[in-house]
Amino acid sequence: xxxxxxxxxxxxxxxxxxxxxxxxxxxxxxxxxxxxxxxxxxxxxxxxxxxxxxxxxxxxxxxxxxxxxxxxxxxxxxxxxxxxxxxxxxxxxxxxxxxxxxxxxxxxxxxxxxxxxxxxxxxxxxxxxxxxxxxxxxxxxxxxxxxxxxx
Numbered sequence: 591x592x593x594x595x596x597x598x599x600x601x602x603x604x605x606x607x608x609x610x611x612x613x614x615x616x617x618x619x620x621x622x623x624x625x626x627x628x629x630x631x632x633x634x635x636x637x638x639x640x641x642x643x644x645x646x647x648x649x650x651x652x653x654x655x656x657x658x659x660x661x662x663x664x665x666x667x668x669x670x671x672x673x674x675x676x677x678x679x680x681x682x683x684x685x686x687x688x689x690x691x692x693x694x695x696x697x698x699x700x701x702x703x704x705x706x707x708x709x710x711x712x713x714x715x716x717x718x719x720x721x722x723x724x725x726x727x728x729x730x731x732x733x734x735x736x737x738x739x740x741x
Contacts, residue, residue: 594664601663602670605653608646609673615642623684635685647692650674 592599619634621627650662659665662674681688 592669594666598664598668602668605662605670606673608649609670609677612642612646613677639685643688644691647689651692 592602616639618627618629619631619638622629622631622634653662654660657663661667662670678689
């Protein structure tokens with residue numbers, strides 16, 4: 591999941607760092623949406639989420655097109671693809687039209703692709719629909735990642 595060589599690994603790490611920075615930008619919105627803070631979630635969406643999304647997602651679209659494999663880096667699924675898939679899956683639960691501004695965006699189907707990889711191996715059926723990714727035990731996470739290993 592870290593890339594086939596040091597170069598792919600470095601690219602994957604750099605992209606994940608960008609996604610982590612992006613998620614940090616979104617934190618004020620999620621604090622309000624999750625009920626841990628007060629604020630106007632619609633205003634935060636317009637002033638925080640949309641600008642952050644519109645800064646990173648065009649870069650991701652460009653990378654997906656340039657790479658041509660359907661993955662962000664390399665020709666196999668990486669932990670970058672998993673990280674991005676989880677972000678998208680989570681965000682679409684809160685804002686179903688989150689990526690509607692990007693109709694050509696392959697990433698919306700990347701989350702679906704990730705779950706399609708797991709389903710034939712029976713891994714998805716072990717994930718309770720009501721639990722968040724952070725609630726899975728490390729053992730379950732490893733099992734799910736091992737299901738992707740052959741891909």
